[in-house]
Amino acid sequence: MWRRAGRIRLHLAEITVRRVRRPLGPPAPNATFSASAPASSSFHHCLGPFRDSIGAPPSRSISTQTDGGDGRECWSCGAKGAFLSCGSCRSVQPVDPAVDYFRIFGLDRGYNIKDNSLEGKYKDWQKKLHPDLVHSKSEKERAFAAEQSALVIDAYRTLSKPLPRALYMLQLEGIHVDEEKTINDPELLMEMMEIREAVSEATDSQTLGKIQSQMKRKLETWSKSFEEAFKKRDFDRAVEATQRMRYYERAMEETVKKL
Ligand SMILES: [Zn+2]
Numbered sequence: 001m002w003r004r005a006g007r008i009r010l011h012l013a014e015i016t017v018r019r020v021r022r023p024l025g026p027p028a029p030n031a032t033f034s035a036s037a038p039a040s041s042s043f044h045h046c047l048g049p050f051r052d053s054i055g056a057p058p059s060r061s062i063s064t065q066t067d068g069g070d071g072r073e074c075w076s077c078g079a080k081g082a083f084l085s086c087g088s089c090r091s092v093q094p095v096d097p098a099v100d101y102f103r104i105f106g107l108d109r110g111y112n113i114k115d116n117s118l119e120g121k122y123k124d125w126q127k128k129l130h131p132d133l134v135h136s137k138s139e140k141e142r143a144f145a146a147e148q149s150a151l152v153i154d155a156y157r158t159l160s161k162p163l164p165r166a167l168y169m170l171q172l173e174g175i176h177v178d179e180e181k182t183i184n185d186p187e188l189l190m191e192m193m194e195i196r197e198a199v200s201e202a203t204d205s206q207t208l209g210k211i212q213s214q215m216k217r218k219l220e221t222w223s224k225s226f227e228e229a230f231k232k233r234d235f236d237r238a239v240e241a242t243q244r245m246r247y248y249e250r251a252m253e254e255t256v257k258k259l
Contacts, residue, residue, distance in 0.1 A: 072096060084148050085128045092134060092144040101155035101168060111169060111227045118160050125152045162223045163245045169230060170238060177239050195251045199258060208255045215252040219245055
């Protein structure tokens with residue numbers, strides 16, 4: 001069901017460097033993932049970095065044990081604890097691959113994130129890092145800002161939704177979830193068939209809205225189940241919870257497409 005990948009292969013620097021080419025405008029506050037995109041593409045969009053990072057060569061991987069401590073020394077003024085941008089001289093710092101997504105938002109690693117704990121910090125970082133806002137800085141700092149800005153966007157997208165957040169937490173534990181793996185549970189499959197049928201037969205937004213709230217409740221139930229299992233370090237159950245969440249996430253996307 002899952003395999004433990006000896007050392008975590010989270011390679012944020014590489015991810016951000018690669019992603020820096022896409023437009024850097026911050027997503028709309030509540031636009032976590034493109035709701036209108038086809039299920040598979042939006043899902044792959046959010047999981048792309050995970051897969052890529054898991055496929056990164058081990059020699060370039062980092063250990064989860066180093067969580068960045070208190071940040072590094074600022075390259076410009078030497079102040080300690082420089083992180084994304086220096087608290088003393090405001091110089092933009094290079095991406096530190098040891099920093100995980102939670103730390104970017106000043107959060108402890110944990111599944112339960114309050115709705116409002118990401119957005120403020122997200123906007124804050126984007127203000128400090130957005131390329132348009134650092135245009136007067138040196139070329140080196142502008143490049144750092146572009147990388148950091150992309151990293152902050154990835155972090156926000158990953159942590160703001162239950163399923164990518166769960167997968168990310170597993171990833172930090174060195175656990176890779178097979179996205180293509182199907183669950184052998186006739187009851188679930190029957191349920192999904194019924195939902196799909198209900199979605200295709202739905203002719204008004206009210207009906208679709210009802211199906212959506214039903215999917216939302218299911219997602220919440222399995223989110224909780226993930227959280228409990230993860231706390232107990234019962235990773236088999238945690239992984240299964242994410243796989244079930246994926247089913248409901250996809251069903252949710254089907255309804256969004258029809259709305
Ligand atoms: Zn500094």
